[in-house]
Amino acid sequence: MKHMDYSEAYKKIKILQETLGLVIKGKPEVIGLAVTTLFAKGHLLIEDVPGVGKTTLAHAMARSINCTFQRIQFTSDLLPSDCIGVTVYNGAKHEFEFRKGPIFANIVLADEINRSTPKTQSALLEAMNDRQVSVDKTTYQLPEPFMLLATQNPLEFAGTFPLPESQLDRFTICIKMGYPSMTDEKKIIRQASSASVMKELKPVLSAGEVLDIQGLVEKxxxxxxxxxxxxxxxxxxxxxxxxxxxxxxxxxxxxxxxxxxxxxxxxxxxxxxxxxxxxxxxxxxxxxxxxxxxxxxxxxxxxxxxxxxxxxxxxxx
Amino acid sequence: MSFTSYTLIAAYFLSALGFASVSLVDGIEPWFVAMTAFAAVWSLYFNVKKKTLISSGLWNVLAVMVFVLFLADFLLISRTLIVSASRFLTVLLALKLFDLKTGRDHFIAFGIVFFQILAAAASTVSPAFFVILALFIAASIFVLMIFTMKKDWEAGRKAGAQGDVPRGIFDAGFFAWIAVVTVFSLAGALALFFILPRMGAGFFERKTLNTVKVTGFSDRVNLDSIGPVKNDGTIVMRVELPPLEGVHPPEGVQQKRQAQGGFYFRGAALDFYDGKIWSRELRGNRILARTVIGPVSHFSLEGAEPPQGGHPLGAATGETVEQNILLEPLETDILFAASHPVEIAGKFSYLSFDDGRAVYLPSTPYSRVEYKVWSVPGPLAAPRPEDEKYTDTSYLTNEAARARIAALTAEVIRGQVTDFDKAIAIEKFLRKNFAYTLNPKKEAGIDPVDAFLFFSKEGYCAHFASSMAVMLRLSGVPSRIVTGFLQGEWNSLGGYFIVRQMDAHSWVEAYARQNGVGAWHTFDPTPSAGTEPPPRPPEFMLYLDFIRWKWNRYIINFTFSDQRKLAQTLESRTAGLTAWLKNALREKPKISAEGAPLVLAALLLAAACYLYMKKALGKGTLKQKTPRFYLDLLGILEKKGYVKKAFETPMEFAARVEPFQRVAIHRVTDITELFQKERYGGAAINKAEAEKVKRMLEGLKKGLPPAP
CATH class of the missing domain: 1.10.8.80 (Magnesium chelatase subunit I, C-Terminal domain)
Structure with missing residues (x-):
């Protein structure tokens, strides 16, 4: 496969940013930071009040890249196995087998991550840091590229558990979305519905290209x-x-x-x-x-x- | 090795130089240097253990106290500025070593050492000082660099920067650069030293050089006192013989003179003898005729005006001996010269001479005297002395002794007709029958001459000379004693004689007619053969003395005429060189292949040096990281009132200045972007971009309004 050079990578990144800009109006800095996180092999934490487009951003990123996407809605009764996967007994084969959880995807959206208990939150630690999951003495590699996008509500909201420091430290960047400006908000309202725009989004980058650009970043x-x-x-x-x-x-x-x-x-x-x-x-x-x-x-x-x-x-x- | 140890080593090395230079200052006692140096060594313990004995505040208080002591020392005790200042600086330095923390402290220590060396420079003429100075100069650039780094590092820490100074900075390239800078600055300083005119008497010029106190020479000869000076190796003077035309190497001159019996450096002629002591009766101290040629005055003993450029005798007969004499300060005002001087040149306001042809300075000198003498060897033609003083024997009051000596003299000179032959006979007699010793037996006798001639029959030069003079006078030949120095030791390295105290001598001059010319002839009745020569300093001392001589000649006494001579030599040499080059070019095919490997090797060496320097440069050890044009931009903007704050990034600063540009072109931003490309991107801007930057900078100079 032909390797990319800097100018080519820059063009691709620009197209990605423009694509995201179609969905997230008037927030180029937020998009820039999100893209930075992706190519820095990092994970993104988006923090703000509900309804400012956190999930939309995560969703749009996943769709713009031609790769697998999973969404986990965190709730207070979510268990680690609900994210990572579970070992079940296969009656036909007479053996235990591992059913991969939703974390096994290129882009994972952990929505409202601070609604779950610290126990479940911590289950993500290994996945975020080492890009692998260990269950019952077996280690499973996560697909490449792997990026976790998490959203969280401000802590004063009811029914939230603050993220432990160790978890926070594993997020590359923490973004506050912020309210849109008046003109941008008008545009957002006039737009048919975000769902329909989302559907029109075409992937502009392949998973392989993302890996290439990540490699260039290191140089x-x-x-x-x-x-x-x-x-x-x-x-x-x-x-x-x-x-x-x-x-x-x-x-x-x-x-x-x-x-x-x-x-x-x-x-x-x-x-x-x-x-x-x-x-x-x-x-x-x-x-x-x-x-x-x-x-x-x-x-x-x-x-x-x-x-x-x-x-x-x-x-x- | 950590950076801190580098600064410590640098500071203590410097201090060692400071202590060493102070120890050279005359009037500083060794125990004082030893004590302060011991304190300095003690302070090392505190510095290594990072403990504090003297805080900065306490140091300030102590410094003031030491200053008061310095004033007291200067006004009441030593009364010499150099000595008390040296003591002050040394104590201050020892104290500072106990308070050696910040870069500022290091700079203060450096300053103190600098002044110590300055004080030593004003006080000492020892060549050891040259070693100290050379070390100081060689080390100072490195030391200053380290101290500056330390200061910057501290400033950085104050501003919030973290971490230690990176260790990798002291690599080979760093030291190579320091060496190059040092060599160039040293070469420049030397060039200045030899080119700039001398300033005459400077503020620090020292007048109180130690005089040589125990002198082997005196203007009286006491026969009762014995001469311990014969074992004294102290140097009295150095006599350089310039090479004669056609006689090379310079040793040729010396060998020629040696064949003629060696030099007698004549001091005073003594005419009066009281039975024990020869002395000089003051008669007609006359001023010598003086002609000023350039910076020096010429004095003629012939009474004739010397022509420009030298003495006629030297040019005409070749028999004149030219001598450059560097005389140490003795406790006498007599100038010495090989017998017999006809002309003396030097920086004297006047010289005088007496009937005995001794030449006197206006006063006893306190520093070295440098002068040039032209002498004519051989007898000194003169009219017959009219008065009776040269034949006076009235001191012989004891009739028995007088009769004994007269009988002996008559015996010795029997058959001799002329005065000259009589003198030769007496000289031979004394040489043959009497022994030379420094410790003659104390024997009976009416007076020393009587005791020498008839009882002990041994003695040293004064006994021989006195006896001969007395015997000559008894036989009616006018005679006198002359004191001075023998020629001493020949230093073939520099082509000069080293004359020491042990070379002090006395001999006889007798007036006789020879070939129809009446003249004073020199006789030396002292036997030299068969006596054990006193131990001379070892051979390698010759080399040391040669260095000392050159040091005195070219550093201490470097004069305007030397500069002129240097310029002339350079001119003639370069003229020769250009001529040679022209010839070489014309006769190209004649150049043999022998030199080719040598030339090739030199070229290779030069190329290797060049490559190494380039590599050292390329490492960026000394390379300025910030491109020049960005510094220029900051300078221009600062003049207009736009000052970049330390925490601002270049782009933030550009964005701040941008709105003030009258025309809507983004000059500051553009330049900043080019700067970032070069500085952080590692890609130097190309020629077109450099041109553009230049234009934009010009535009900013004119177009940017001052900051509101």
């Missing part, structure tokens, strides 16, 4: 000084007095990869300080725990702290 050039910049920011979160838990090395690794993906999605084969700085908040905000903040305000507080840290660090030129 995007990052100057030594930019790496220092990333580490300095992470150190800043670890030293800040108002932060109880700073960014883990996994977090810096993720920011590094995300910056590479973002650079490629911007049509460059090298990273700039803007790539890093622009991604600090989406990548780090959900990973740090402020020392004192109101319940449900953690992420907003974290964003403010990150802004403060960034304003104290010299950008390498």
């Amino acid at each position: 995007v050039r990052v100057e030594e000084d930019l790496l220092n910049y990333i580490i300095t920011i992470a150190e800043g979160t670890r030293r800040h007095r108002a932060i109880r838990l700073g960014v883990s090395p996994r977090g810096t690794m993720t920011l590094y990869r995300a910056a590479q993906a973002f650079a490629l999605a911007s049509g460059r084969d090298y990273c700039t300080p803007d790539d890093v700085k622009g991604l600090v908040t989406p990548v780090f905000a959900h990973r740090i725990i402020p020392a004192a903040s109101l319940v449900g305000e953690e992420v907003n507080e974290a964003r403010a702290l990150l802004e403060e840290i960034l304003s104290g660090i010299t950008v390498p030129i």
Whole structure:
């Protein structure tokens, strides 16, 4: 198979973004971050109030890429086996066999992930980190590419369980959708129905092309000084007095990869300080725990702290 | 090795140089240097263990106290600026080593060492100083670089940057570059030193050089005192003999002179003897005729005006001996010269001379005296002295002794007619029958001469010379004692004589008519053969002394005329070179193949050096990471009031400035994008882009309104 070069990859990414833009109106940054996550081999967490298009975004991404898609609606009584799969006894063959759960797909939408119990939430840990599932001493590889899109309602909503830190750390980027602007909202209302638009979406990327682009992302050039910049920011979160838990090395690794993906999605084969700085908040905000903040305000507080840290660090030129 | 150890090593190496240079300062006691150096070594313990003994605040207080002590020392105790300043700096440095934390501390230490070396430079003429200075210069660029890095690193930490200085920076390329920079700056400094005119007496010029106190020479000869100076190896003067025309190598001159009996560097002539001591009766100290030629004055002992460029005798007969003399400061105002001087040139306001042809400086010198002498070997033609003082024997009050000596003299000179032959006979007699010793037996006798001639029959030069002079006077021949130095040791490296205290000597001059010319003839009755020569310093000392001589000649006493000479030499050499090149080009086919491998090897070496330097460069160890044009852009914008904040990314800054551009073209953004491509993308901008950037920068200079 012919391998892609940077300009070709950039064209493909642009087409993907445009396709997503047909469904998600007026949110190019959100689409950009979602695409960045995909090519950084990451997982995306979309957090906002119901009805702002979280599920639509996940759905549209799945449809734009020619690959398998599964949706899991998380509820309080959902069990780990409901996601991963279950071993059942096959009477005909007289043996146990593993029935793969919905997690075995290229793109998995975990809708309202914080409605389930931490037990079920944690079942996703191995899948997200190692792209494999272990059941009864057997390890099953998940298909490539694999991306988990999760949506969650704000924590103050009734019937929610906050995601554990370890789980949050495995999401590359956490996006807040936000309400659309007035004109965009008008467009959304006038549009027939999102379902019909969704149906018209044609896949613009194959699974193989996604893998190719993911491979290219790893080769995007990052100057030594930019790496220092990333580490300095992470150190800043670890030293800040108002932060109880700073960014883990996994977090810096993720920011590094995300910056590479973002650079490629911007049509460059090298990273700039803007790539890093622009991604600090989406990548780090959900990973740090402020020392004192109101319940449900953690992420907003974290964003403010990150802004403060960034304003104290010299950008390498 | 961690970065911190590099800074520590650098700081302590420098301090060692500082202590060493202070130890060279005259008037600084060794125990003082030892104590402060011990404190410095002690401080190493605190620095290695990262403990604090003296905080920065305490250091400031102590520094003020030491300064007060310095003032007291200067005003009351040492009264010498250099000495008390050296003490002050040394104590300050020892204290600073206990408070060596920030880059600023390191810079202060560097500054102190710099001033210590400056003080030593003003005080010492020891060639050891050259070693210290060379080490200091060689190390200072590296040291300053490390200290600057430390300071930047601290500034970075203050601004929130993390981590240690990367270890990989001290690679071969880094040191190669430092070496190159050092060599070039050193070459530049040397060029300046030899090209810039001398400033005359500087602020730090030192006048109080230690004089050589125990002198083997004196302007009186006491026969009762024995001469310990015969074992004293202290150098008194160096006499350089410029190579004669047609006589190469310079040793030829020396061998020629040696065949003629060696040099006698004449000091004072003594005429009066009181039975124990020879001394000089003051008679007619006359000023020498002076002619100023360039920066030096020429003084003629012949009374004639010396013509430009040298003495006529030297040009005409070739018998004139030219000497360049560097005289150490002795406790005497007499100038020495090979017998007999006819002309002296040097930077003197005036010189005087007496009847005995001794030449006197205006005052006893406190620093080295450099002068040039032209001498004519052989007897010194003069009219017969009229007064009786050269034949005076009135000191011989004891009739018995007088009769004994007169009888002996008559015996010795029996059959000799002329005064000259009489003198030869007495010289031979004394040489043959008396032994040379530094420790003559204390024997009976009316006076030293009587004791020498009839009882002990051994003695040193003063006894021989006195006896001869007395015997000559008794036989009616005018005579006098001359004190000075023998020629000493020949240093073939530099073509000069090293004259030491142990070469001090006295001999006799007798007036006689020879071939119809009345003249003062030199006689040396002291036997040299058969006596054990006093131990000379070992051979390698010659090399050391050669370096010292050159150091004095070309560094300490480098003068304007030297610069002129250097320029002339360079000019003639280069003229020769161009002529040679022209010839070589014309006669191309004649060049033999022998030189080809050599040329090839040189070319290969040059190519290897070039490649290595390029590689070192390419590693980016010293390469400026930020492209020049972006720095230019920032400069232009800053002048207009748009200052990039440290936390702003280049693009954020461009976006901030963009709206202020009068014309809606995105110059700042465009330049920033090119900058990012080069800086972060690793792709240098091409020529067309560089041109474009240049135009855009020009446009910004004119078109961008100042920040509101």
